[in-house]
Amino acid sequence: MQKTLIILAHPNMAQSRLNKALIETVKDEPNVTVHDIYATYKNADAIDVAKEQALLLAHDRIIFQFPLYWYSTPSLLKEWQDKVLEYGFAFGSTGDKLKGKEFKVGVTIGAAEEAYQPSGMMQATINELLKPLQTMALMTQMVFTPIFTVYGALSITDTELAQKAKEYQSIITTAQWNHA
Numbered sequence: 260m261q262k263t264l265i266i267l268a269h270p271n272m273a274q275s276r277l278n279k280a281l282i283e284t285v286k287d288e289p290n291v292t293v294h295d296i297y298a299t300y301k302n303a304d305a306i307d308v309a310k311e312q313a314l315l316l317a318h319d320r321i322i323f324q325f326p327l328y329w330y331s332t333p334s335l336l337k338e339w340q341d342k343v344l345e346y347g348f349a350f351g352s353t354g355d356k357l358k359g360k361e362f363k364v365g366v367t368i369g370a371a372e373e374a375y376q377p378s379g380m381m382q383a384t385i386n387e388l389l390k391p392l393q394t395m396a397l398m399t400q401m402v403f404t405p406i407f408t409v410y411g412a413l414s415i416t417d418t419e420l421a422q423k424a425k426e427y428q429s430i431i432t433t434a435q436w437n438h439a
């Protein structure tokens with residue numbers, strides 16, 4: 260199994276039901292590292308760029324896992340991107356350190372899936388809203404793979420959540436993500 264790094268970005272993991280369930284299912288998998296950036300850093304100024312880049316280099320696959328915040332990532336993850344994925348490391352004429360690594364987004368969402376349709380309340384799909392992450396993968400030469408979603412944070416049953424957590428575990432342990 261390839262080495263997988265989950266960059267977990269939840270500002271209040273202690274109160275999380277969905278993200279906690281996903282992490283509990285995969286945290287003990289061999290070759291999986293869960294890196295909780297909110298537990299590691301009090302703010303963006305504390306981000307240790309060299310440490311974060313070393314973590315990225317030590318893994319074959321990268322996941323950004325987070326709850327959807329105002330149709331994007333929580334702020335610390337965005338600031339992490341700005342600092343860690345710097346010119347010369349992740350992009351630019353010599354910035355090819357992430358080239359060929361598989362990249363996935365694992366996102367939990369409050370509203371039901373129906374809300375994230377062109378005709379739904381948000382008038383956009385989750386893929387459309389998270390297009391900047393796909394573009395980031397493109398710019399850093401990573402291989403963008405299908406987004407993993409858990410919708411309906413306020414209405415999902417324990418049984419449905421357990422099923423989604425098992426699905427997440429299955430994806431993470433799959434040899435190739437291109438079709439996962």
